[in-house]
Amino acid sequence: MKEIIIAKRYAKAALQCLKPNDYKVVSKEVYDLRLFFDKNPQIQKYISSPMIKKEEKISLFNSIIEEYNYKDFWNRTFNIIISKQRSDIIPFFLKMLDILLIDALDQLHIDLILAHEQDSHIVDLIEDKLSDILGRRVVSNIIIDDNIIGGFIGITQNQIVDASVKSQLNRFMKRSKV
Secondary structure, rough: HHHHHHHHOOOOOOOOHOOHHHHHHHHHHHHHHHHHHHHHHHHHHHHHOOOOOOHOOOOOOOHHOOOOOOHHHHHHHHHHHHHHHHHHHHHHEEEEHHHHHHHHHOEEEEEEOOOOOHHHHHHHHHHHHHHHHHEEEEEEEEEEEEOOOOOOEEOOOOEEEEEEHHHHHHHHHHHHHH
8 A cells, every 4th residue: 555655646746747748658668568567567566676776677677668669767766766676666656657647648458359450440430439338538458259259358457358259159149049
């Protein structure tokens, strides 16, 4: 609980270092960083280790953010967090900053699972429909999964919109058994 409170303070301070026109790109970078840490828990253990030198941790972060548009912002932010020996709060910090940016942009990150690649016009139509359903502008991360046959599944941190052919067939089968 203490880590969350501290992470929220750092996130609020980081947000104040940004201009509103920076929010959109930084929000995408936060989302990418969160996915990176979720997929690589060993990196979090490494940077949280008191046995690893500050310089090594900063070097690791610099390699992660090398291609980012706001790498100076990230470099300063991670330098402060690491210098204060708070590396353990980084996942919480990223989550809090993501929440603050999403609120500021009135948008929602969503994993959009599709059966196969779609052209951008179709993805835009799906995002518009999801925006109507969820009440916020949707920014999607496209994932291809041929197990859903067709349609799409939209997953946020706390909601699932399942418009896949597979789920519709399953619902039809349940209704027809009655």
